[in-house]
Amino acid sequence: MSAMPPSLTSLTSYLLSKVGKNARGLLAERLAVKELRLWHMATLAALADFGPHAQRDLAQRLAIHTSDMTKLLDELAAQGHVTRDRDPADRRKVLVTVTPAGRDALAALIDEAEAVQDAILAPLSTDERTLLHGLLLRLHDGPG
Amino acid sequence: MSAMPPSLTSLTSYLLSKVGKNARGLLAERLAVKELRLWHMATLAALADFGPHAQRDLAQRLAIHTSDMTKLLDELAAQGHVTRDRDPADRRKVLVTVTPAGRDALAALIDEAEAVQDAILAPLSTDERTLLHGLLLRLHDGPG
DNA sequence: CTGATTTCAGCTATACTGACATTT
């Protein structure tokens, strides 16, 4: 009982928003156990995948505000997951680097995300999951 | 340039969250022009699809808090989109009904959602859009 | 001096919590 309105569920845009929010919530719940949030995970992933960044470049890549990035990095640094050093070549910039501990933490976070994923995608077969991933990837890269 | 980390884009759970957030944002942007938010649209849709509700039932169906529903309905009522009347059979309850103006507003909102949808789903063919919708619907109904 | 980078303080909106009045 208590079904959702068909006027909404017939809209793909609404379903994307709703299913996405659900995924976000479950993911955040898991990450909270480790005192981390989604942005922490995204930040560690960017540093691990692309190497050290100036703080501003990091914020730009993840599309968050530099002021929020400052707080995020305060927290990650406090947990020993990143280090911050002035760029000797341009002392305005702060070079952010992921530590080995940060890489370990990221691996653990990815494990959590995969566990959540198994729960969310339970209704789908393996082939369907691959299909969905491919479609979402195109939506993600397509418009921006 | 400024690509997203593969560690994240290889996670379906992350893509769902990200693409969903994007859809949500675009949708909210359009609705804001009409001084409405997503919850207003969901509320109008529930009333239009399922008929009048007690306020608590409405909140339960949409999974939002009764205190927030009070504010939402204040706003919808101020715009003449819903009416609130005490249930004569049980005077604790407030029966909420969508007005003709509310139905018109909902139709306009759905038009906006479909426009956003066309933009978001631009990278996909018609068949792929249908496929995606079906998969999302199963994810939505499946776990809850 | 102008512009870039980072930091900090504060504002707003959303989701949630708890207390209360009314009614059953």
Added chain:
DNA sequence: CAAATGTCAGTACAGCTGAAATCA
């Protein structure tokens, strides 16, 4: 009396804005 419904005030957090400090 206990339970249900709706209202209101207040909290917590994410996202955003603007100002100041440092440096090129």
